[in-house]
Amino acid sequence: SAVISQKPSRDICQRGTSLTIQCQVDSQVTMMFWYRQQPGQSLTLIATANQGSEATYESGFVIDKFPISRPNLTFSTLTVSNMSPEDSSIYLCSVPSGLDTQYFGPGTRLTVL
Amino acid sequence: AQSVTQLGSHVSVSEGALVLLRCNYSSSVPPYLFWYVQYPNQGLQLLLKYTSAATLVKGINGFEAEFKKSETSFHLTKPSAHMSDAAEYFCAVSESGNTPLVFGKGTRLSVIA
Numbered sequence: 017s018a019v020i021s022q023k024p025s026r027d028i029c030q031r032g033t034s035l036t037i038q039c040q041v042d043s044q045v046t047m048m049f050w051y052r053q054q055p056g057q058s059l060t061l062i063a064t065a066n067q068g069s070e071a072t073y074e075s076g077f078v079i080d081k082f083p084i085s086r087p088n089l090t091f092s093t094l095t096v097s098n099m100s101p102e103d104s105s106i107y108l109c110s111v112p113s114g115l116d117t118q119y120f121g122p123g124t125r126l127t128v129l
Numbered sequence: 130a131q132s133v134t135q136l137g138s139h140v141s142v143s144e145g146a147l148v149l150l151r152c153n154y155s156s157s158v159p160p161y162l163f164w165y166v167q168y169p170n171q172g173l174q175l176l177l178k179y180t181s182a183a184t185l186v187k188g189i190n191g192f193e194a195e196f197k198k199s200e201t202s203f204h205l206t207k208p209s210a211h212m213s214d215a216a217e218y219f220c221a222v223s224e225s226g227n228t229p230l231v232f233g234k235g236t237r238l239s240v241i242a
Contacts, residue, residue: 125170
């Protein structure tokens, strides 16, 4: 199984600021996924991040608001830009492992005041 | 498009009683199906997965799920609930192990002493 870490684990931010979330994997992976879990809700895919190419965003998510970097096969960052209270969520990265499993990081709990 | 419906946003059982969490899916291709558990203030942990092998899948912590194609269901069961099973449970579907997951809305399991 893949071991995934995320930084920070939680943060409280002021509206209008930006936060960059880091996701580190203990093995090389081609694809990484970023999800958002709003309070009391399920997980929604934000984007797919492949190393060496631009991230692919889902409907309702745009690069200007959620820029993603994927500099190598073990690391990715998601930035939440110009934050508002509606961005308060848990942000999780996940990676496929083998042919049939996906593992998740512990998540970053973001509160925007 | 794929989708998941989890019946019951909150299920409450007595300690030692049967746990049954319902999940129905929609998929135009043979699905990969997953159950994840999320304990308070933690990330997602994979409980079990179905990937076109045996229809009865056994997972961790005594949980199991049965894939029923005719009913498009993948219900999660555990014969005897333990207090430590109290958590949020998510059913998810994907086209393969390397594609993003589509999650249900989740079911919160409470276990009463």
